Amino acid sequence: MRESALPAIILVAPQMGENIGAAARVMKNFGLSDLRIVAPRDGWPNPLAMDMASGAAELVEHAKLFATLEEAIADLSYIYAVTARQRDMVKPVAALGQDSLRAGAGFVFGRERIGLTNDEVVLADCVLTIPTNPGFSSLNLAQSVAVVCYEVASKPKRGALTSNSPASKAELIGLLEHLEAHLDRLNAYANVDEKKPVMVRNLRNMFTRAGLTSQEIQSFRGVIRVLTGTKQ
C-alpha cells in the first residue's frame, strides 16, 4: 500500500477534457498531485485537458489512466464516493465540512451528468455529500473537485489508524472476486441471472463496510477454502 498521506482524486469516466484540466489546476492550487482517470469518454491524452490545466499541465501529463475503478483504487485503503444524493444502500455517510475526513483517502467523482453508478458507489467506504441547495444540487464536476480539494487542504484530518489499518482495495477486491467465483461455480443464483448483480453488490457493500485488515482477509479466504473444500 502506498505511503503518501496526500489524497488521490479519481475521476470516473469524465466526459469533458476541460473538466479534467480544471480539476488538475485546482488540485495543484491546493497542493494535491495524485490524479487518476478511469475510462475518459474522449480517450487519452486529451488536448482540451492540457489547455484548461493552465499552469498545472504536469498533473495532467502524470495522471494515471485506468480501465476500471477497481484498478484505480487498488493501492488505496479508504475511499470516499462524492455524490449529490443519498443512495439506497447501507453505507456510512459524511458531509463535507461537517465530518472530519481520513488522511490519504481517495475521493471518487462520477461522470458529469449521471454521476456514479451503484456498482461504483459500493466500492467506497463512505458516501461523501457536499451540502448544497436541495433545489439545485448538481455541482459542475470541476467545482466539486475544487471544494473537496479546498476542504482537504485547509482542514485537520482524522488520522488513518496506525494498527489494524484496513487492507488495500486490491486485497479486498481479491477476496470478493474469490468469493464471487465460487458462487458462480456453485450456481448460487439458481439460474436466475437477474439475481446476480444485486447479490454481488450487496456482498461487496457488506465487506467494504467491514473495513477488513489484511490479516482478516487472509483468514476469510481460508474460511472460503474450507467451506468449499477447495485449495483456492
Next chain:
Amino acid sequence: MRESALPAIILVAPQMGENIGAAARVMKNFGLSDLRIVAPRDGWPNPLAMDMASGAAELVEHAKLFATLEEAIADLSYIYAVTARQRDMVKPVAALGQDSLRAGAGFVFGRERIGLTNDEVVLADCVLTIPTNPGFSSLNLAQSVAVVCYEVASKPKRGALTSNSPASKAELIGLLEHLEAHLDRLNAYANVDEKKPVMVRNLRNMFTRAGLTSQEIQSFRGVIRVLTGTKQ
C-alpha cells in the same frame, strides 16, 4: 441599507462570459443569488454566461450591472476583497476557513489575470485570502467563487453588529468624495499631481478601516464644514 443577510458576489471587470456563468451556477448550488457585475469586458448581456450557467440562468438574467465598484457596493456595509496575495496596505486580513466571516457581506473578486487594483482593494474592509499552494496560488475565477460560496454556505458566520453597525458604503463614499472635493479645491496636492492618487488611496483606506457608523459620518461631515468654513 439592504436587510438581507445573504452575501453578495461582486465580479469586477470579468473577462470571460463562461466564468460569469460558472460563478452564477455555483452560487445557486450554495443557495446564494445576489450577483453583481462591474464593467464586464465583453459587454452585457453575454450569451456565453447564459450557456455556462446551465440551470442558474435566472441568476445571470437578474445580475445587477454597474459601471464602478463604488456603485456596486453602495448598499452594503462590509466588504471582503478576495485576493491571492497580500497587499502593501494597512488593512485587516482574514483567511478563508480560518477566520469567521461577517453575515451579509459583499465578496469582491477581480479580473481573471490581474485581479483587483489597489484602488479597488482599498474600498474593502478586509482582505480575504484563500489558503493555496504558495507555488501555484492563482485560482480560476469561478473556482474562487466556488470555495467562497461553499465556505459561506456551510460555516457559521459572525453576526453583523446590532448596534453601532457600520454605515453603508454609499454613506462612506459620500464622505470621502466630500473630503476629496475640498482637498482638490484647496490645492492640497501643491500642484504635484502624482501625489493625488496615493493620498486619496491612503485616506480611503484609513476611513474604510475605521468602520464608521452613519452618525459618525454625519458628525465628520460637520467637522469638514467647520474646518473649511463652508456650508457643504
